[in-house]
Amino acid sequence: MNYVSAENLTKSYGIKTLFKNISFHINEGDKIAIVAKNGTGKSTLLKIILGKEIADSGEVVINKDVQVVLFDQEIEFDSQLSVEEFMMTLDSKPIQALKNYHQSLHSTDQKFIEKALAEMEIHKAWDLETEMKQILSQLKITNLEAKMGTLSGGQIKRVALAKLLTETRAEHRHVLLIMDEPTNHLDVEMVEWLENYLSKAMITLLLVTHDRYFLDSVCDTVWEMEDQNLYVHNGSYATYLENKMIREDNLNATIDKANNLYRKELEWMRRQPKARTTKSKSRIDAFYDTEKVAKTNTKKQSLELDFEMKRLGKKILELKNINKSYGDLVLLKDFSYSFQRGEKVGIVGKNGAGKSTLLNIIQGLEPKNSGEIETGETIKFGYFSQKGLQYNEEERVIDFIKNISENFPLANGRTISASQFLRIFLFDDQTQYSPISKLSGGEKRRLHLMYVLYQNPNFLIFDEPTNDLDLPTLTVLENFLQNFAGCLIIVSHDRYFMDRIVDHVLAFEGDGKIKDFVGIFSEYRASSEVRGTSSEPKKETTQTNSNDFKQNQTPSNSTKKKLSFKEQRELETIEKEMPELEKKRAEILEKLNNEADYEKIAALSADLEKISEQLEEHEMRWLELQEMMS
Structure with missing residues (x-):
């Protein structure tokens, strides 16, 4: 069934043409990801499909039986509503039937009661309330009486996500789900849950995301928007x-x-x-x-720059027995760490665990309760925070960067101009001489990133740098950071980004405990899943085999005895092999991003498909075995 058809769409703002004469179709069951540089028209295209904006020319036809539902980055809500009341504001007949049924429980009007029961049958709403609560529970929202105004940004996003997923379940019509950066501000556990949910759900999806692991797991088609055109790629991110x-x-x-x-x-x-x-x-x-x-210019700027960075001395940064708590909430407990020259560390953990607090303490932006911090005399921090920059909206992009310096220093006394540095980070000449007010939200984030890097720090601290950045910019940033000779701390929920950059993980595991793990992020996730990460003390090892797993069993896991001997051995084998497959998959993706030879890319793509199939088979069998134990 065809959901959406578009023919010869064109859209411009002033002299800037976003796209010209593009055509596409969305059919039932399609799961499509849009990949494009910020400012090339992704959000505008979504608004045209939603009917919130009109194309200059061309036509969009939406099937009359299709409902288009949007999960946006900006979430509107009444702060006085409880979570349950917010969920029940859904505009759908099954939800209305459920509300009428609840009212009928306190009514003596027999006709109203009969009508409410009939509506529950007609709209198949009997299991809806249970499904709604299950989704909220899986998204770690358990207090349904809490007021929306008291929730954190991450909690609000999870509640809104639960509402959206409930709506797609409640509506028995055909639904096109449009999601704009759904993984922003979700921790890794929530991202993986959503990834698993969307990949298995029978839905039609149009998705904008910078998370490449998420994209590969959920979507089977990539739309690439570039040079005013739309290119359709059937397959994975590697195929694109x-x-x-x-x-x-x-x-x-x-x-x-x-x-x-x-x-x-x-x-x-x-x-x-x-x-x-x-x-x-x-x-x-x-x-x-x-x-x-x-005269078409297809050359890409190279990031193989030899930076003239301020020299790092013998002492970099040393933290000794740092403690930090807010009342009964312990964030850091006797935490000590000594940073080495050129070290790239990733910090992970659930939202609210204290990751941003540690970054602020390191820079002296927030006081610690106790402990010592020794910072080397040569250290110059560059901090990319989630709060963004303060700037004059009418100032031109080029002037904003030139306020720092006219040139960026390279080794051997060479320099590149502010304009050349901007081009490396995908700001073309027209954009450079435009006022900041004309930039999209993603472009402003990119300018913030430029502002930090252009000051030539030797110790970078990034707090969720990938949020709202497009994939082309992320690739540029990854290449930049791989060549960066200074120290680096990254807090990020972007698994692909972390795997490419960091080789050491500090994991906030609750109650002030921070695990020091040597290895890439996927290896940490694999080992923590095998061990069953919780706030319980764990062995300080970086690898876990099936014997370790059996030794760490708790009484609550004794239900594994219900499995036959053969099934138990199969489960242990799967739990051992899954981390290895994840590691191989990450290695192949890394090679694909750095490979230019077509024959090698084709071979790697075939390997990636094979590994992904094996991993999916293991995951499905693991779930079957887990269900047998429950």
Whole structure:
């Protein structure tokens, strides 16, 4: 069944054309991810589909039986409503039937009671309340009486997400679910739950996300918006990268041919023939078309820059027995750590565990209860916070950066200009000379990032840098950080980003406990899942085998005896092999991002598909065995 059809859509703002004559179709069961640089029209396209904005030309047709539902980054709510009341504000017939049924329980009007019961049957709403509470529980929202105004930003996002998922379950019509960066401000556990839910749900989905693991697990099609066009890639993120490379190679070949023809035709044009016949006029028109192709710039800025960074001394940063609590809430308990030269550390943990507090304490922005901090004399912090920057909205982008310095220093006394540095981070000339007020939300985040990096710090501290950044910018940032010779601390829920950058994890595990894990983030997640992470004390090991797992069993897990000997052995094998498969998958994705040879990309893509299938089979069997034990 066709849900949405669009033909020849064009949209411009002033002289800037976002997209031109694009066409697409969305069919039932499609799970589509949109990949594009910020400011190229992702949000505008979503608004046109939702009917909130009108295209300059072209047409969008939505099937009359399809309801379009949006999960936006901006969530509107009445702060005085309880969580349960907020959930019941859903505008759907099954929800209304459920509300009438609750009222009928306190009514003596027999006709009203009969009508309410009939509506529950008609709209199949009997299990809806249970499903709603199950979704809220899975998203760690248990106090349904809490007022919305008392919840944290992350809790509000989870409640809104539960409401949306309930709506898609409640509506028995066909639903197109549109989600704009759904993983922002969710911790890893919640992201993985949502990823698992959406990948298995029978829904039609149009998704904007920067989380590449999430994208690969949930979506089977990638829409790429670039150069005013829309390109459709059927397959994974790796398939999109492969197709994009092939397209760019073909374009470069076309440009080479046009350059050869352009040189020949340029000689003819310079002779300026006096007789302007129809034939020569046609040749002149063809010359300008050739010139346009020949002068197409496809070169990407390289990040292989040799930075002239302030030298790191012998002492970097040392934390000794740091304690921090708010009343009974313990965030840090006797935490000690000594940072080494060039170390790249990832900090992970649930929202509210104290990650941002530690970053603030390190920089002296927040007091500690006790302990000592020794910072090297040569250390210059660069802090990218979640709060954003303060700036004059009417100031031009280039001037905002030049206020720091006209040039960025490289090794051997070389420099690059502020404009060149902006281009590296995907700000074209037109955008550089535009006022900051004209930037999209994602572009402002990118400017904030530029502001931090351009000050040339030697110790970077990033608090959720990937939120609202597009995938092209993330790739640029990852390449930048891989070449960064200073120290780096990253707090992020983006698993792919963490795997590419950090090789050491500090994990907040509750009650002030911080686990020091040497390895990439996926390895930490795999080992913590095998051990069953909780606030209980754990062995300080970086790897866990099946024997360790059996030794760490608690009485509550004694239900495993219900499995046969063969099933028990199968479960142990799966739990041992899943982390290894995850690691192999991460390694293949890493190679794909850095590979340019087409044959190698094709081979790696085949390996990735095979590993992903094995991993999915293991996950499904693991769930079956877990259900047998429950």
